[in-house]
Amino acid sequence: MSAPRVVIGAPLYNHADDLPETLESLLSQSYRDFRLLCVDDQSTDATADVVQRYASQDARIVYSRNPRRLGMIDNWRRAFELALEDTPDAEYFAWASDHDIWHPRWLATLVAELDAHPDAVLAYPRNRRIGPDGVINDKRPWEFTTAGIDDVSTRFKQTMRRMSAGNMIYGLGRAAAIRRAGVFRHVLVPDRLLLMELALEGQFRQVPDVLWFRRWYGPIFSLQRQRRAFFPNGRPFYAFVPWWISHACALTWTLTVRGERLPRLGRWTGLRLGGRYLRLAGLLHFRQELKQLRLDLFERATFLKPLYLRVRGYYRGFTRRSRLDQVGAHWRKSFGDAERRRRLVQRSIRKTRKAVSEGIAPPGRSLLRAIRALPLMKSRIIPWLVRQEIDEVPSGREVGLMRAELRRVAKSRTPIIVGPWLSEVGFEVLYWIPFLTWAVKEFDLSPDRLFVVSRGGAGLWYRDLADHYVDVFDLMSVKQFQRRNEARWQDGGNQKQMAVSDFDDQIVELVKEHHGLRDVVLLHPSVMYRLLRYYWAEKAAISLLQKHAVYRRMPAIDAASMLKTLPHEYVAVRFYFRPSFPDTRENRALVTRFIRALAATTPVVLLNPGLSMDDHEDFDPGTGMGVHKIDHLMTPTQNLEVQSAVIANARAFIGTYGGLAYLGPFYGVPSIGLFSNAEELVLTHLDVSRRLSRQLGVPLVTLDVQEVEMVETLFDTLTRETPAAASRPDAAVPTSSRL
């Protein structure tokens, strides 16, 4: 097999999240005759694992890890040197980033372009800018070429004025020309200097197709950042020389003193070019400084940015209107304006609504919140008050009261209204239903007498307990429910149903009315709440729960019609924020990473209902690769039914600890629940969830996010320690190995 004509050097550093898509787009090139040399500059994330995974599938990948952190310039140089060492006969070379995406025809097109034009030293396609989510976010591709320009001086001038270094540097070049041009010199903005020197070598050709998608993480360019990234082991003095001066000096030195382009380019011409560079690049530099100043200003005074954007919009609108002549352009632009107007109106409406709703919120709510927010209130005073109450009433007495109540219920010959359940899903699944299961068995309550009352389509959890299910949302509107339930919370201090409230009474009356019941007896959740609070507050042993709850699998769900909507095999996911998993940047990043990694191998179905039904704020990672949203299937009246059906048929459930995370084991589905603030956890619930997992024989893993890294390390170690890996001849050479 002949050596490849093309070699690609990919300097890598901490972009493990985007790397799979990047590598796949390179490996999917229709032009397959190339080598991909990945040079990892001591990444601290999973970069090495990702590359090794692909290297094990594709022999074209060569992986090398630098023995120490080199910084960007030296890493790029090393990528070039190693690539050419690996494939010395390679005709063409390109740098590839660790986060961009290439069209499958990128390489074939550029190779054909360079083959067809021997005068060209660099070929590159049109490209578009994409955001971290992969969506195109620029207006149009940039264009620049020096095709057909034979005069070196003109090429130099054109390149100086119009090049887009950050884009062009990722083109395919002739390896020999890049070497002659000095690869990457140790200066700031080295790509500009390289391209300027390449312009002296030959023409640049741009192919008209969009074949490269450049990922953009926001305005992150700054010389300070470059200094840090380029020289991680200490900044040399020349790093502080303005880049255009150092470039001009380097050019003059190369062309005039060393005469590297002789005889093609005389020393005098070299001096002239160096001078021209100093002048033109100086002007460009001042323009960039102004831009940077603007960015810095907006970073510090964010309130100025909308004002600036508006003024700029007016200015652009004014200049645009004056030169509208093409029909197509006219339509695009005028509709663009209309779209902006529409968004502006919508934003104003949203803001107004928010202001109104905040303005008329019951002052009591704010007051309570304020009281709760007082120092020591949450951490000391409220728990103390609860303990005081519990200490006064021994659990034995409560057991007696509970049994007496249940006996009364059992003895009556009337229908039994069970509920209404108005509080959290987690308590319903973990305690209320097991408690009812025990009560039905213990007191021989006949299912035909039971009218279970809950909300949101929770009926299928009770199917083997009761013959009748009444959904609160069949009795009142969602808004009415939310309003009344919130008032109940205010009255009771929290959402736990410790006593029968006015709202409970109202619901019972409505149930009676709707079902034509005259005399009923109530089995209210307070019976369970008042009993088990001793255990939750660690004033009673686990035996209190064990004696009064039966844990068993829930009846299977026939979801044939809904399954058509779902992927063949999937993992159900629901993350939301709560005190034990607060809305922090770290938690958002972790969840995003989790979902993206998961979706890369298995379809993910998000259980976010798209409804605000409780005090939890859903995390929405957006719909992306392999992430399926089903919020269109959910309405307030049946969101729990849909979520249960989806979980029951999933391979696994992953989400915020609590609530739905408890549900998986009841349907035989392994579950993982994440939390990050253990102080906000009630440890007894954690204990119950682990016992539940053991009893039902289904894994329910509760994981502190701080432990995630430890678990990853553990699994990495296990993977690396497999006999197959250990027996590989290159396993002992971690710094540079071909896989």
Place this chain on the structure above:
Amino acid sequence: MSDVSATDEMMAAARTAADEWDAQLAVRREAFAYKAYERVRRQVLGLMALGRNRRLTGHAPSDYWSGELAKFEYMLDASPLIIEKLRHHTHNLTGLHANHYRQSLDKQRRRFTEKLAALRALDDADVWIPESRLLGGFGFDIEGELVNIDTLKFYEVLIALHAGAVLGEMRQATERKLVWEIGAGWGGFAYQFKTLCPNVTYVITDFPELFLFSATYLMAAFPDAKVRFYGEVPPQETFADWQEVDFVFLPDTFHGTARPDQVDLTINMVSFQEMTTQQVEGYVRRAFEFECRYLYSLNRDRSHHNHELSNVRSIIGQHYWPHQIDLLPVSYTKMLHEDPDGEDGGYKHVVGWRRVSGAEPAQ
């Protein structure tokens, strides 16, 4: 007596008229398009009979399509007059009627002209192909060319395929390419694509009943094309000499049994959004298994009334990296003056690139 002779005379005239009409129909039956239709009908009846059992075992069309298919049962016994105006009968599939495009509808015509101009401004590869006047082709006459909503849709798709750097490969192909369209409707896009890219074999997967439109139309449009229906040769040989064939018609129920050696582009327009998640998954997975490098989709993420589908782009994303291509601010169904679609509501041009996962390691 005179009454009797008058009646005889009238009956004789009627007989003559009927004979003349029969003679005319006999001539029309000899027309190429009708002959093509007769061949298609023979094949469709065969395919329907073959497919019946499979449909009983879970491959039945959705309720929506069962109703739609029943609407044009009459096409199984179409007269030459129907075939001559075949495009007028495609309203069963598209909802477009010829009388929506009367020249007198000036305002509407102006909007079509504007939209065409906007599209032309985006077209830097000259991929415009007007509606053919064949078999009753209709549309607004704009500068001597027929333009209807389908024509604009196909034009937009071709521009998107070009912008996605896919069409150029097909147009300049020196080696034969194979394009697989899932749900080709009346064959309008196949006609345009084959006109632009003659060196492709175009495979259409659809309900057999729809071949009455698409196959007849395409055979009439390309009289010299070599056409193959599933079942004309043993199934495993369907693609044996695919480079020699111009069009292959594969019924939906049998799309799994005939495997082409290569598929270069898979296309779906406006039907993934009507399917269930598992159906879309099935098609996307099949394209992936065929090692098809590109998958193009023009669909909404989910049709508003379809509750059996999660999200088209997500499903494509399981096997292809989806890249959205934005052209006009409005969907193909709308004219430029109408409100743009919401962020999730509109039709999206998506070009998917095949993912590596699952592929064999390189040599």
